[in-house]
Amino acid sequence: MNSPIVETVTDPAEAAAVAEVAATTFPLACPPHSKPEDIAAHIENLLSPQRFVDYIADPAKQVLVVRDGAGAVLGYALLVYGRPDNDDALAAVESADGGAEALRAGAVAEVSKMYVLPDHHASRNETRPAHALMRACIDAAHDHGAEYIWLGVNELNERAQKYYRKNGLRPDRNQDVRYERRRGTRPCDGSEGLSRRTGAYASASAKRERASRREVARRYFLR
Template identity: 50%
Template sequence: MAASVDEFSAPGFAIEAATDPALAPAVADVAAATFPLACPPHSRPEDIAAFIRENLGPANFAAYIASSESEVLVARADDGTLAGYALVHHHAPADADVAAVITERPSSEISKMYVLPGHHAHIRPSETRTAPPSHLLMRAAIDRARQRGSAVVWLGVNQENERAQRFYAKMGFHRAGVKTFDLNGRVEHDYVLRQSLT
């Protein structure tokens, strides 16, 4: 079960807040298909697979959906399938490097936001371009943080992922610092991006 987020829907897609842990396997399928696409080229397949198995499985998403400190948003296509998802955490940063540059409280983190290939730009049969699900998901995630009263929303992006960095800049994020990301024991380097909500 999911609750519609009507103001962030568009022809072809609806953004919904997942409220039923039974939706977790479908979200996990999207996560497993999209996470590898954001990893640096040098990432080892076995490390990616281990991260997905340990962090992006159905049990992980069921826990996030049930948590009062996290929200799972999904982009659902007209045919009922999921086109993407966002995972938002509403709590102070646990990482010391992030806490050093994200000092406002309360704060929210957009921990994950991925869209399946083929849905990054959506063209209707009439050839009229509508808002792609990535934009709708991001706008909805930022709004969720604002509704929680957060003063700032932040996210991490791999320093080699220039495409994602351009998208986040377009959505109003600015570089605030750096942090590391543990990919199954291998250290990756991220930029910390932030957007003020006050």
């Protein structure tokens, strides 16, 4: 069986194919209380073909795709380089060992988006395109000079959180809802080094109750 191929998208003509995967996968990651009109608005505003044309052309961003042996797009990722524009993420990086220096050097990257079509998740595709895409994101960010890589995930998305923990992300020592791992550690070493503290994880029922009252906070991870 052919291994998946991951590459950076540089041709804006490919934006439509990436946007199609984005529009298919984004709703699957939304919490149950999400309104269809909100999901549709997000797709129109941030995941349209024109948006991906803009992402591809932006030197501060990098669009990666994972393909099967026939060239079909199975998933995509969007890396954003530079200082986080989110206050919580910025505070997490600043508090991490070497984080302030990384910020001053502009050596920070966000995995803003990373999705794989559901029929090609690891449990359904033994070639594991999601793993290949995650490794490629880490390698690309490091090649770009990033010392820290972070991402956000909805706190109700337990599947995604489990996946990121499996890929070696660990809680930031100062923030219960953040995870971090320094550059130089292996990308797929299970949960070795993962620590868990009181308050880091709420019960699923508590999360659902909070979700019914408000938008769910994002849980931040650092790499």
